[in-house]
Amino acid sequence: MKRRKILFGSLLGIFAVMLLCSGALAAKISIDINCTMKPGGSEEAGINKFKEIVEKESDGRMKVKIFMSGQLGKEKAVLELLKIGQTQMALTGGLFRTMYAKKYDPITIPFYLSNWECVKAYLEGPMGKKIDQLALEKGGIIDFGPQKRAGRHMTTNRKIIEPKDIKGLKLRLPAIPIWVDVWKELGALPTIIPAPEIYLAMKTGQVEAHENSLVSPYSRKLWEVQKYIILTDHVFFPWHWVASKTWFDKLDAKDQALIRKAVAKARAYGDKVEDEKDAFYATELKKKGMIFIIPDKAAIRAKAMPAINRAIANLAPEVAVEIERVCK
Numbered sequence: 113m114k115r116r117k118i119l120f121g122s123l124l125g126i127f128a129v130m131l132l133c134s135g136a137l138a139a140k141i142s143i144d145i146n147c148t149m150k151p152g153g154s155e156e157a158g159i160n161k162f163k164e165i166v167e168k169e170s171d172g173r174m175k176v177k178i179f180m181s182g183q184l185g186k187e188k189a190v191l192e193l194l195k196i197g198q199t200q201m202a203l204t205g206g207l208f209r210t211m212y213a214k215k216y217d218p219i220t221i222p223f224y225l226s227n228w229e230c231v232k233a234y235l236e237g238p239m240g241k242k243i244d245q246l247a248l249e250k251g252g253i254i255d256f257g258p259q260k261r262a263g264r265h266m267t268t269n270r271k272i273i274e275p276k277d278i279k280g281l282k283l284r285l286p287a288i289p290i291w292v293d294v295w296k297e298l299g300a301l302p303t304i305i306p307a308p309e310i311y312l313a314m315k316t317g318q319v320e321a322h323e324n325s326l327v328s329p330y331s332r333k334l335w336e337v338q339k340y341i342i343l344t345d346h347v348f349f350p351w352h353w354v355a356s357k358t359w360f361d362k363l364d365a366k367d368q369a370l371i372r373k374a375v376a377k378a379r380a381y382g383d384k385v386e387d388e389k390d391a392f393y394a395t396e397l398k399k400k401g402m403i404f405i406i407p408d409k410a411a412i413r414a415k416a417m418p419a420i421n422r423a424i425a426n427l428a429p430e431v432a433v434e435i436e437r438v439c440k
Contacts, residue, residue, distance in 0.1 A: 141174045141367065146190045146202040147351075148182040153327070154389055155203055155351060156180055158259055158382025165374040174367070195252040197358030203351050208253060213246040215428040218435060222294040222346040223413040224420050226439055228260055231348045233438035239431055252357045256375040258350035260383040262390040266342035267329045268321035273407050275299070275415035284310055284322040290423050291347075297419035298412065314338060326393035335400035343406050353379060 143166065149155040156178070163176035184190055184199060187207045193199040209217040216239050218224055225231050234240060235258050244255045272278060279299035285291050292302045300321075305313050310328075313319045314337040321338075322328070323346070329338065353375045360368060398404065413420075424432055 141170070141363070143174060143176045143200045143371075144179060144184070145176060146179045146182075146184045146199060146204075148187055148190075148205070149180060151180045154260070154382045154386035157385040158351075158378045159203055161381040162374050162378035165377055166370065169370055169374070170367070174370075191251060191253065194354065194356040195358075197252075197356045199356065200359045201353070201355045203259065204354055205351060206349060208247055208251055208255075208352070208354065209243055212250040213243040215426075216242050216246070216431060218424070218427055218431050219349065220288065220290055220347065221420055221423045222291055223344075223409075223416045224423075225348065225435065226409075226413075227345065228263065228348045230435075230439040231350060232258060232260075234434060235350070237434060237438060239434045247354075248357060253354045254357050254360055256353040256355065256372060257379055258352055259379045260386045261348065261350050262325040262327070262386055263345035264323050264325050264347045264349070265344050266321055266323045266340075267334050267338040267402075268340050268342060269338055270320065271340055271405060272342045273405065275408075275412050277407075278412070281321050282319045284313060284319040293422065294416050294419040297416050299415075310334075311337060326390055326397065329402070330393040330397055335397060335402050339401075339403060341394075341397060341402050341404045343404060344409060344412065351382075 145159055145162070147155050147159060159178055159180075163178065166174045166176055182190075184193065187205055188211075190199065190202050190204065191208055191211070194202060206217070206219055209219065218234070219231060225234065235243070247253050247255055266272065266283075268281065270277065270281060272281075275298060278295075281300045283295055283300040283302055284305045285295060285302045286307070287304050292304075295302050303313075303319050305319060310319075310322055311332050311334065314322070314334065322334075323344070326341070329335065329341065355371070360371075363371070394404070
């Protein structure tokens, strides 16, 4: 009898351990992923691809919840949540580079990095790794890499080919000091106007030009108040896939690898969708009568160089060396 009780107790113990183990194996992992952009763009497409891959390859053990349009706060607020582990992931802009690694961030300087390949090579090279290291140390975030955002161009009612054509141009800009300085150097008259007021400002003549990627003139119907698209490609301002270190470190190695793999595929898919959408906007804007002009970008860049050099002087010396290497 005593032997039976011991055997029964042992079986109960083994059964309890098995239940605990199976419960641990079946434990759900919830991933909130945040983005300030509205639905419908390449940002959401990339995030949806991430969700699809993660949930499929984890057999539903991981669940991804998507928050677009800044539902959990603006960019800085979400970075603070990531730092303390109160949210898991984000597709974020470049604010974290400025906050944590300003000396290594040339991305915001207009006419400096000439194309997306140059930007991507810089961020995936030694300077990008330095940015990642500082973001990890200061901000508690892990940067998985950039996702493409199309180049920024100008819309105007003035035909612009050479630097002299920019002189006196009333140009709407966001309140970014480096941008204001560079465009002033080119002879423009920068005017700080909130984005929702761009159309009205153009209609009333408060400004006669603005700069952004092609989604801006398309979504704002700027063909009603603007004639030309000037293909300057003056800034490529990427998104970044980031995660909270506090949260990520709690995952086992297999789950971490799954997430990294899913992000890599999502980034590539997001890049593809961004290119497709940019081509679509160009086609539709031409249909609406907007005229596309390829300016003398080398001449414009040369004219802007004094302001570009002022911005470079505030960066670590090795940044310019790396830009020279990757942007040949």
